[in-house]
Every structure is written in C-alpha cells, then in structure tokens.
Amino acid sequence: MSLIVDVRHQQGSFKLEASFESGGRLTAIFGASGSGKTTLVNVIAGLVKPQHARIIIDGSVLTDTVAGIAVPPHKRRIGYVFQDARLFPHLTVAGNLSFGEWFTPKVERYAARGQILDLLGIGQLMARKPRDLSGGEKQRVAIGRALLSSPRLLLMDEPLASLDQKRKDEIMPYLERLRDEIRIPIVYVSHSVAEVMRLASDITVLSEGRLSAFGPAGEIAQRLDLIPAEEREEGGAIIDMAVAAHDRAFGMTKLSSPAGDIYVPGILGAAGTPARLRIRARDVMLATEEPKNISALNILRGTVSMIAEAGPSAVNVTLDCGGSPVVARITRQSAAALGIRPGLPAFAVVKAVSVSGPTPEPR
Amino acid sequence: MTDWLRLSAEEWDAVRLSLKVATVAMLASLPFAIAIAFLLARREFWGKSLLNGLVHLPLVLPPVVTGYLLLLTFGTRGPVGSFLAEFGIVFSFRWTGAALACAVMGFPLMVRAIRLSIEAVDTKLEAAAATLGANRGFVFLTVTLPLIVPGIIAGMILCFAKAMGEFGATITFVSNIPGETQTLPSAIYSFTQVPGGDPEALRLTAISVVISLGALMASEVLARRAGQKIAA
Numbered sequence: 001m002s003l004i005v006d007v008r009h010q011q012g013s014f015k016l017e018a019s020f021e022s023g024g025r026l027t028a029i030f031g032a033s034g035s036g037k038t039t040l041v042n043v044i045a046g047l048v049k050p051q052h053a054r055i056i057i058d059g060s061v062l063t064d065t066v067a068g069i070a071v072p073p074h075k076r077r078i079g080y081v082f083q084d085a086r087l088f089p090h091l092t093v094a095g096n097l098s099f100g101e102w103f104t105p106k107v108e109r110y111a112a113r114g115q116i117l118d119l120l121g122i123g124q125l126m127a128r129k130p131r132d133l134s135g136g137e138k139q140r141v142a143i144g145r146a147l148l149s150s151p152r153l154l155l156m157d158e159p160l161a162s163l164d165q166k167r168k169d170e171i172m173p174y175l176e177r178l179r180d181e182i183r184i185p186i187v188y189v190s191h192s193v194a195e196v197m198r199l200a201s202d203i204t205v206l207s208e209g210r211l212s213a214f215g216p217a218g219e220i221a222q223r224l225d226l227i228p229a230e231e232r233e234e235g236g237a238i239i240d241m242a243v244a245a246h247d248r249a250f251g252m253t254k255l256s257s258p259a260g261d262i263y264v265p266g267i268l269g270a271a272g273t274p275a276r277l278r279i280r281a282r283d284v285m286l287a288t289e290e291p292k293n294i295s296a297l298n299i300l301r302g303t304v305s306m307i308a309e310a311g312p313s314a315v316n317v318t319l320d321c322g323g324s325p326v327v328a329r330i331t332r333q334s335a336a337a338l339g340i341r342p343g344l345p346a347f348a349v350v351k352a353v354s355v356s357g358p359t360p361e362p363r
Numbered sequence: 364m365t366d367w368l369r370l371s372a373e374e375w376d377a378v379r380l381s382l383k384v385a386t387v388a389m390l391a392s393l394p395f396a397i398a399i400a401f402l403l404a405r406r407e408f409w410g411k412s413l414l415n416g417l418v419h420l421p422l423v424l425p426p427v428v429t430g431y432l433l434l435l436t437f438g439t440r441g442p443v444g445s446f447l448a449e450f451g452i453v454f455s456f457r458w459t460g461a462a463l464a465c466a467v468m469g470f471p472l473m474v475r476a477i478r479l480s481i482e483a484v485d486t487k488l489e490a491a492a493a494t495l496g497a498n499r500g501f502v503f504l505t506v507t508l509p510l511i512v513p514g515i516i517a518g519m520i521l522c523f524a525k526a527m528g529e530f531g532a533t534i535t536f537v538s539n540i541p542g543e544t545q546t547l548p549s550a551i552y553s554f555t556q557v558p559g560g561d562p563e564a565l566r567l568t569a570i571s572v573v574i575s576l577g578a579l580m581a582s583e584v585l586a587r588r589a590g591q592k593i594a595a
Contacts, residue, residue, distance in 0.1 A: 047490050073493040074502075080494040086487055090509040090593040099505070103496030149495045 001058055001185045003027065003153065007043050008052040016040060018211040024202035026179045026186045028217070030193075031206035032228040037189045040206065041155045044187065045080050046073035057153050077108070079146030079184075083158040085138040087130035093141050094126040100149025111150045119177055120144045136167035140174060147182065154178075154186045160195060168195075175199055176356060193234035197221055197278050198356045222325045224281060224316050225308065236280035237326045243273045243358055255355070259324035260300040262353060269358025278354045281316055284328035285349040288338050298350040300326055304342050307335070315340075319348050326350075374563060376542045377550035378570055384458060384546055385526035388465035389519050392473060396518060400477035401503075421532070422471045430535025433464055437536075460537035461544045465529045469522030476521055480514020481507070512589040520582035524575055547571055 006019040016036040029037050042048040044055055046062065049070065055063040057078075062071045079100075087096050101109065117123040120140045130138060139159050146154060159175075160168045172195075179186060179199060190196050196203060196217075203220040205213040213226050217238055220226065224235040241257040246267050253268040254261055255275050262277060269275065291299060302321035310316045315335050319326045326348045330340075340346070370378070402408070403415055421429045437444040437454045444454060454460035484507055492502045530548040537544040539553060551567045554560035 045494055047494070072498075073490070074496050074498050076494070077496065078494060080491065082487070082491060084487070086485075086491040088488060088492070088506060090506075099492070099497075100495035103501065145495065 002056075003185060003187070004054065004056040005040070005044060006054040007040060007050055009039065009043065009048070009050040011039065014039075014209060016043075016209040018204070018206060018209075020204050020211060020214045022185075022202050022204075022214075024185070024200075024216070026188055026200050027202045027204060028196040028200035029187060029189045029204045029206060030196045030200075030226075031191060033191055034208075035191075035206040036209040037191075037206055038157055041080075041157050041187060041189055044153075045078050045155055046071060046076050047080075060152075074103070077104070077149070077152050079149055079151030079154040081139070081142050081146050081154065081156040081159045083161050085130075085142040087133075087138055087141060087145070089130055091130075092126065093122065093128050093130070093133070096130065096141060096145050097122075097126075097148050100145055104150050109150045111148045113148060116144050116147050116182075119181065120174055134167070135163050136170045139163065139167075139171060143174070143178070147178075147184075151184060154182075154184055155189075156186060157189045158191070159188075160192070161190075172198065172356070191228075191231075193227055193231045194278075197234075197236075197238050198276065198354075218324065221278075222318055222327045224310065224327065224329075233282060234280060235327070236278060236283070237324070239277045239279070239324045239326070241275050241277050243269045243271050243275055245271060253358075257324065258322035259302075259326065260321055261298075262300075262350065263297045264353060264355050268355065273358040275358050276356050278356070279326060279350055280352070281327040281329040283350065283352040284326060285351065286317060286319070286328045286330055286334070286338065286340065287347040287349060288340075288344065290347055291349060294349065296349045296351055298353070300348045300350065302326060302346060302348060304340055304344045304346055306342065307340060317346075319346055321348065370566065371563070373541055374550065374567060377545055377547050377567065380458060380461075380542070380545065381527055381547040382574075384461045384465055385523050387459075387462040388469060388526040389473075389523045391462065392466040392470050392522065393515070393519065396470060396473040396477055396522075397515070400474045400481055400518075403474070404478045404481040418474050419471045421468050426468065426529070426531025427535050429467060430464060430532035433460075433467065433532065433536040437463065454537070456537050456540060456544060458537075458543055461533050461546060462526075464532040464536045465526035466522075468529050468532050469525035472521040472525055473518035476518035477511060477514050480511040480517075483514075484510045510593050512593070513586045516582055516585045516589060520578055523578055527571065527574060527578070 001023060003022045007016060009016045016039050018040055029040060031037050039048060043050045043053055050065065052065050053063045061069050062076050063069060088099065120143060122140050122144055125133065125137060125141065133141065160171060176199065188199060200217040203215065203217050204211060205220065205226045213220055213223060221238045224232060227235045239257055239259050241255040241262065243253060244256040245254045248267065251267060252263050252265055254263055255277060300321045302319035304317060305320040306318040308316045310329060313332055314329055315332050317328045317330060317335065317340055319328065328348055399418060435441050439445060439448055439455050454463050488506055489502050492506045497505060528548060533546060534549055539545050539549045547567055551564050554564040
C-alpha cells in the first residue's frame with residue numbers, strides 16, 4: 001500500500017502546505033489544534049477542494065489539480081471516522097452499519113461483517129438508536145460503519161478526542177487490533193502524544209499548516225522538539241519489542257529487543273507477541289557506570305548519540321541502545337557532572353514504562 | 364335536535380369539495396415546495412431573492428389580486444390557460460382552479476416550513492453519507508429527506524389549513540358555483556348573504572372548526588412521532 005499526499009491550499013489567512021509519501025500501516029498526522037490536520041484529511045477525503053494537490057492511493061489518482069482530476073467523495077472509497085461520530089440519528093445501529101455496504105459495489109466488498117462486529121464488540125447494539133449509545137459505543141459504531149464500506153483507506157480524525165480517559169482506554173485496544181488485523185492502511189489524526197506513540201507506524205508532524213517532520217514512529221518519537229510544549233512531558237522513546245518470557249512467581253513479563261530486555265509487571269500475551277514500549281524521557285535516569293543495588297529493574301546499555309537543549313536548565317540526551325534510541329531528560333547540571341558527551345558509553349535507568357499490544361492475562 | 368345536525372346536499376357538496384380541493388392542493392404542491400425549499404436553503408444562484416420574493420408574494424398581496432392574476436394567466440384566454448386548454452386541462456370555473464388557487468396561497472407557508480427544517484439539517488451528516496459512497500441523490504433520499512419529515516408534515520398541514528380557509532383568491536379566480544367551485548368558506552359566505560341562512564352558515568362554521576382543529580391535532584401527533592424517530 002502506498003499513500004502519496006501533496007497539498008498546497010490556502011483558506012483565508014491559513015496556509016496548508018504538506019507533502020509526504022507513506023507506506024506504513026498506520027500513519028499518524030500529529031500536531032496541535034489549528035495546525036491544519038483536519039483540513040489535510042478533508043482534502044484526502046475530497047470534502048475540501050484544494051487549490052493545488054495530488055492525492056494518490058495505491059497508484060490510483062484521487063486528486064490531481066494539474067491534470068484536472070477530482071474524484072468526488074462518494075467514489076473515493078475512503079472510510080472516514082469523524083471526531084463527532086456523525087451517526088445517522090434516524091437509523092438504528094444496524095441501519096448505520098449497513099449504510100456503507102449498500103453503496104459499495106458487490107465486487108468491491110471485502111469487509112467481513114462478523115469479524116468487524118466481533119473486533120469492535122458492537123454485535124449486541126444492533127437494534128439501538130444512536131442517541132441511546134455512550135460516547136465510546138458511538139465511536140465504535142462509527143468505525144464499524146466506515147470499515148463495512150470496504151474502504152481502500154481509513155481516515156480517523158481525532159476519534160478519541162471527545163471521550164473521557166476511561167472511554168479512551170476502552171477503545172484503544174480495538175484500534176490496535178484494527179491496525180494489526182484489518183489489512184487496510186489507516187491515517188490517524190491526533191494531537192495526543194500518548195495516542196500517536198502507541199498506535200503509529202509512521203508519524204507526520206504538522207505545525208501551523210506546515211509539515212515539520214515525517215518518518216517512522218521510532219525516529220520521530222525521540223524528537224522532543226516536535227512536541228507542543230503542553231504535551232512535552234509525554235515525549236520520549238518508543239521501542240517495538242516482543243514478549244520473551246513470563247515469571248509467574250513474581251508476576252512479571254520479560255520483553256526483549258536488540259535494545260535490551262525490559263521487565264514489566266503483569267503476565268502479558270503469549271511469547272512472541274509484539275509489544276510496543278513507550279519510555280518517557282522524564283522517566284529515564286542516566287549513569288556512566290553500571291548501577292548496582294538499585295530498585296529499578298530495567299537498565300539499558302548504550303552510547304550517547306545526541307544532546308539537545310530542553311529549556312534553560314535541562315537537556316535531552318539520546319542514547320543509542322542496540323540501534324534503538326532512548327531519550328533521557330536530565331538537568332544540565334547533571335550532564336556536566338557526568339561529563340556527558342557524544343560517544344560516551346552510558347546506562348539508561350528506566351523508572352517507568354507503558355506497554356501496548358499484548359493483552360494482560362486476568363488475575 | 365338531530366335535524367339541526369343534518370346537512371343538506373348543498374352543504375355536503377361544499378364540505379366534500381373543500382376537503383378534495385385542500386388535499387389536492389397540498390399533495391400537488393408538495394414536490395415543488397420541497398424542490399424550491401432545497402434551492403433556497405442550500406444553493407446560491409442568480410435571481411435567488413427574486414424567486415424567494417415570488418414564492419412569498421401571495422402571502423402579502425391581497426388574495427383578490429392573486430385570484431385576479433391567476434384569472435389573467437390561467438383563464439381560458441390567459442397565456443398559460445389557453446395553452447393548457449389545448450391538452451384538455453382547464454382551470455377556470457372548475458374545482459381544479461380552486462385547487463390551484465389554494466395551492467398558490469398555501470405554497471409560501473409550505474416552502475417556509477420545509478426550508479427551515481432543511482437549514483436545520485447538519486450538513487456534516489451529509490458529508491459522512493458521501494464518504495460512505497452515496498451520491499447526491501441518494502444522500503438526499505436516505506439522509507436529508509428522513510431528517511426533514513417533521514418540517515414536511517408541518518408544511519403540509521399549514522398548506523391544508525390555508526386551503527380549507529382560502530376564500531378571496533378562489534372566488535375571484537373560479538367564482539362560487541355550487542357543486543363545482545363552492546368551497547366551505549364560499550358556501551358560508553353565500554348563506555350569510557341570504558335571509559334565514561344563519562343555521563346553515565353556523566353548521567358549516569362548526570364543521571370548519573372541527574376539521575381545522577382535527578388537522579392541527581393530527582399534525583401535532585405526526586410531527587411528534589417523526590421528531591422522536593430522528594432525535595439525535
């Protein structure tokens with residue numbers, strides 16, 4: 001799968017200029033509100049007519065202002081999950097779900113209804129009207145409706161933004177399964193670092209209408225300078241690992257990757273299950289000698305690869321651990337005391353991690 | 364006592380004719396009203412305010428003027444009337460003419476109610492329907508139309524009620540011929556003009572009140588049911 005996006009569009013005084021090519025399973029478009037994310041996905045969906053643009057999905061041209069091509073939205077076969085769900089109030093859940101199916105030509109239908117209902121856990125809601133659904137249920141039905149239209153690409157515009165944390169946590173695992181089990185590419189718009197780090201395979205960063213970075217999630221995640229100030233605390237490294245073993249006596253799971261081994265509490269997934277680890281920069285301490293007699297379980301060995309200013313008194317130190325970058329935020333004073341410089345071997349003491357991917361075994 | 368309630372053949376004719384005229388006026392103008400309401404609510408085009416003015420004109424003109432204009436246009440010697448007469452469609456001094464006059468008089472009320480309900484439809488829902496593969500026509504039929512049903516019902520009832528009460532334009536355009544163009548208001552008017560016609564006039568007045576009240580209550584129930592169906 002490939003997605004080529006090249007947009008130059010002006011709306012009033014707002015200028016959007018973004019161009020990227022993605023082959024990833026889930027491309028996140030990340031940026032603060034007002035950075036042009038929604039305009040960009042509306043251009044992809046054909047809901048906004050751009051002044052200059054080229055949108056190509058898997059070789060089929062949807063928009064090309066130079067060649068005068070503008071496929072209307074209803075012929076694009078792009079599933080769109082809106083922030084506000086936009087379920088049809090006069091139809092039941094079943095009617096909403098069938099809506100996309102009706103209009104998809106039979107030969108192009110690939111969506112397996114049963115699988116999608118199971119995956120989203122909405123099978124028991126069929127007879128209800130949208131007004132009788134909770135916010136989380138609405139979003140899941142909206143996702144199901146988009147998927148059942150057998151789209152070539154799924155656009156999700158802040159699908160969790162209107163939900164509280166509990167509902168977000170409820171839907172997240174569904175999104176992960178979606179990404180891993182349904183073979184269509186996803187473009188996911190969000191201003192939340194936590195969501196993007198957890199879900200994305202590639203990240204596009206927009207700021208004030210301009211593309212400020214694009215690349216694989218692992219690379220973009222450690223660029224703390226790209227994260228808006230109010231969310232900077234959430235920044236850090238992501239490392240894709242796999243479940244290696246369980247320690248049932250202590251109730252721990254060992255994850256491994258070329259970066260090293262990490263122990264996390266709980267019995268997670270079967271051995272071999274992919275797990276994405278997020279390590280916030282503020283949860284990492286640095287040591288120049290291997291620490292002993294310390295309560296932190298997880299110590300990764302690496303080499304300092306980069307030092308970046310982070311405000312008046314802090315620096316972000318990037319450690320290369322077996323090819324995976326791990327970022328530590330430490331004070332400038334500590335950096336000077338330890339003599340941190342590029343090329344120096346060092347140890348990252350990881351105080352806390354969040355893991356996404358494998359499902360925990362109930363206790 | 365029961366004698367008082369018994370209607371003469373002439374009175375029955377007036378009641379039946381009024382119901383027929385009002386129903387036909389309401390149903391025949393509905394598709395045009397939806398189309399024009401949609402144009403006024405959603406499209407920008409040259410001459411939009413002129414069209415809006417023309418639609419609303421019967422609301423502000425004296426009904427006699429509207430009736431006279433209809434007579435000039437749709438009368439047997441009028442430009443449209445003489446043309447239609449060649450196909451056997453005649454309005455003047457026929458019940459169809461009464462229906463036309465009522466439709467024209469009720470049209471602005473119907474368009475207004477439907478236009479307001481179209482403007483209240485969230486166009487974001489229509490955009491969502493488009494991304495699911497529905498073309499414009501299907502978006503209208505499957506999303507917009509079901510959502511404006513309460514407005515359509517309200518518009519139909521307003522038009523029906525206006526048609527039941529229409530007098531000035533009707534009597535000017537198609538006169539007051541018992542059994543052909545004598546609707547309830549015309550009949551009441553006639554009875555009040557003859558000595559001793561008061562009981563007849565009163566009976567027909569009571570019937571008018573019952574029909575109008577019934578129509579309003581029915582519309583209330585229908586609109587509430589439709590509203591519950593589409594409530595977000």
